[in-house]
Structure formats: structure tokens, C-alpha cells
Amino acid sequence: MSRINEWQGRLPLLDLRHLAMIDALGRTGALTQAAEALGVTQSALSHRLREAERRLGVALAEKRGRGVVLTLAGERLRVTAQRLLRDLAAVEAEVTEVGASGIRHRVVLGQAAYADVRWLPDFTAWLGQRLPEVQVTLHAGMGGSTVEDLLEGAIDLLLTPTRPLVPGIDLAAVGTDALVALAAPGHAWAAKDEIAPGDLVGETFLSYSFERHHDLENARFMQPAQTFPTRVIRVGHTGAVFEMVAAGQGVSILAGWPARNRAERGDLVLRPLRPEGSAAPGLPLVWHAAVRAGEAADAAHRTLAELADWAGISRAFSEGGRP
Template identity: 30%
Template structure:
């Protein structure tokens, strides 16, 4: 079956929003005939009746309304992706420099940037995605106006604001022996080499700190692998590479779909703060202050 295009999804969303093919065509800047032809082609391709047509006009069926809701989610994600990619460009004179740890950069920042970009006076955002220790160092050095970190320890010498809590969870592939267990002890996890992020990662530190509360400082063995991105850790675990610790946000879809299994630990949860940090001796630029406001409101 031919793949569905983003333009087709935008058409479905526009029809649902404007109540007619004509209204959708006007909103999208195309002809009503073009919208009608694309929608008929979709119905044939999918084998679904998306529209009820009569002398009084065309309206979405129940199936069509459901498809439009799904399409709106995908269109929103595509817009967030475009905004996030655009934030990586730094060739404009007026911009706000933001550093974000990887979990926050991947799962929260895109939505914030979409909201921020809707402001007519929004400055260009230059985003740098690194681990929490590096974010703090960049803010101290004046390389970034605003930083977002996810470490259990808030950086010294910086102003900070905790806007959200996050849990780091233990995950394995479905065929891993631990996938069938109801729980594992902190001691067993501590002596198991994990697939982990690099030193300086808030994700890694949160899990190690939670284990050390129970088994004692220095009892956690060295990782089986140290990887620099959340995606690399996730991919290694999905491929059957062992046991790993990741943000619950980063693996939510994998857990829901059964691609990964969460392993419960008998002990305190590995909870860490998501915090904004900035230099207290410098006044936040209006753009940075607005992004902080959006981040706070999102929680």
C-alpha cells in the first residue's frame, strides 16, 4: 500500500476543523477539487468510508472523525519536529541559546519550541543537546542563556527552578530472563553491568544513587557499555544487549507496545528532578524567560 503523505493528513485535519471540503481547501490554499480527489484516493487506498456525501455537502463519518483525530496528532508531531530541527540553526543575529540534557531535549523541548515560535516576537532558538554536567558547564561559561538538566544534584553556583519530576526505570527486551520476573533486588541490579549513559548523565546518576541508598556507596559495578545518547541505549536494549536504565518518558511507547519490559526493583524509585538553570548574575533575556515560563506551564 502506498504510504500516506503529510499533505493528505493535513487535508483530513483541515476538513475536520473547517467542516467542509471547501473550507479546508480555502485554509490550505488549494482547490476544492484537489481536496476531493485526494480524499477519494485515500478512501480507495484504505478501503474505508471517510466521508458521507449528500446533496447538502460532505461530512466526516465516524471512522473519518477518528482518522482525523489520529492525523492531528501526527501533524502536530511533524510540526514540532520541524521546529526542533530549525532550532539547530544559529545563523540569525537575534537568538536565544538553550542547552538541554538529552531526555529533556528529545521529549519536551520540541513542544516548548512550537509554543514559543507562535509568539510573533519570538527570537531564534539555538539548541545544544548534551548531558546534564555539560549543560551546567555551558551555562556557567556563558555559552547558553538557559539550561535544562535532569540530575539528582542541582548544579552549584547556578540559579535553578525544578519544574517537573521524572522516574528512571530498568528495562529489558521481552526475551531477557528478567522479563519474566516480578521484581529484582537492588543488590542484584547493583552487581549487574548495565547498558548505560556516559558519566555526567543525569539518567545514569539517578539510577546509581537509588541503588546506593540500599546497597551502599561504591557497590554498583561498572556499566556493560557506556553510550552517549538515550537512543543508543534504547536501541542496544531492544536488540537484546542486556539490562538498561532509561527515563520512563523515553521508553513509554516501547513499554505500551511490548517491545520492552519494565523490571521492578525492590527499593526506592529512581526519581530525579527536571530543572531549569541559569546564571544568577545575568538577567534572563526575554526569550529565555518565555521558554522557562512555557516549560513551567507544561508541567
């Protein structure tokens, strides 16, 4: 049976000394220089090389003239060695920094689809005054974070314009907003005061999402009127939606808070929605923050409570609020 990709709790055959040796040999191409770089004697390094080759049962380096070169197996090992050594150095520096700062908990924040994080510095400053032992970091992801990321542990706190209907999470409302229509200044929608479902006919609709949500535009604006865009392009990211709408390549409907922030550039117009049968324009939505269900005293739940308090004061995620 192949040992490739097998972990199963078995310790690796090599340790960090062997990985550092392989990297040093690859960089210097000579036993003497590699030994100097590692602060050991040439004899000790030669012994370490033979030990690694014995453990793996394969040659890792061979003499070439006055120097040494890594074999194919050695080169492959060096790629992984460099990554592991680099990652370990980064983690050590991070742990040292965290230990010196008094931080005992880290909460990874994910934001659904929207890349606007201008609110984050104000919130982290607020949090630092109230929970100095908690550090919030932002989860990187081109397409935004999802409830699945939260449940699987990739993130600890999710900010979303929907109200997830799944078990195993605790929610807090953090802002009252509205869905708005987006178009380029030269588009026909720019001349309208509001957008009705019928205005979608004949349009190319740009969507960031590859799934339909129960409380966003498809379920609450299009389906009740049984009126849909002529063409839908799903681009997977709101940043792409903004740019394509601004370029006149289609229209869209998004949450008002990030749309208003993006529209400050002047290349987008925003219009309120008037749903079928509504007496007045406006399609409200509520921003929520979610954490995995658990003890209220854990770091994620305490951060959730602080986010709700801060958002209520700053109105950062609310219509008419500041970014």
C-alpha cells in the same frame, strides 16, 4: 616566533575580495573565467592576485599552459576561504531572516543526554505566542549537553533529570518523573513486577554517563544497598543504551519520560525500582531546567519561566504525561 594560530586582535592580511578570488581561480582554473564569475575585469583580478601575494609574501597561483593553478599555499588558503565564505553567507541569510521576523533574542537549548525532543514543537509554538521576539534553537551534541556547557556559554538553557549542585545557575523544576529499569522482552527482568538492587548482580549494566550524579541510580539505588552490577559498560549516549538493551546486550536504569517514549516501539520493557528498605516501588526524580544566574528579565530567564509554565500544564516531562 611562528604566526600560526596567532590572532591577538590583528586584522588578517587578506580581505573577502582576496578569498573570493582564490576560490574562483580554484574552481575555474583561468583568470578570464574567474574574473567573469566575480564580475570584474581580468586586469583587475590580476592586480588583486598580485596584491594578495605581496601581502602574504608567497605565490598563490602560477600559469600552467593557457590557465592558472593554485600553488600549495593557494590550495591551503582556498580550503579556509571556502569555509569562511560559506559560513558568512549562511550568517547573512540568518541575520536577514531574523531581522525580518522580528526576533531579537536567541536562546540555545541543551538537553542532557536524552535525544527525545518530541516536546519541542509544542513548546516553541507556546513560546511564539508569549515571547514572539525570542527564538529557541537546539544545541547539537552526540553526548548531550552539560552544566559546563551552560556555564561556558555554549548553551543558554539546560534541561536535565538531575538537580545540579553548582553555583552560578538558576533552576526551575519542570516535571516529576521516576527512574525505571530497562530490559529486553526476553530478559529475566521482564517477568518481574519490580527491580530490586539484588537483581543487578550478574548483569551487564549499560550507562550513558561517564560521571556519577548525586541524584541518579548509582547514588540512590546501588550505593545504599552496596549492590552493583557485575559489569558496567559506558556507551556515552542514551540512544546507544536503548538499542543495546533492546538487542539483549545488557540492562539499564534511566529516567522514565524518555524511556517510556522509546519503549513505544515494543522492544523494551520498563519496570519500577524498589530501593533497599523501601515499602513500595518507585524512585522519583525531578526534571529541572537551568540558566546562568542573571537578571530575571533576560531572554533565557523569561524562556525558563515559560518552559516551567508550559511543562506544568502539559506535564510533558512528568510520569504519565504526554511527550
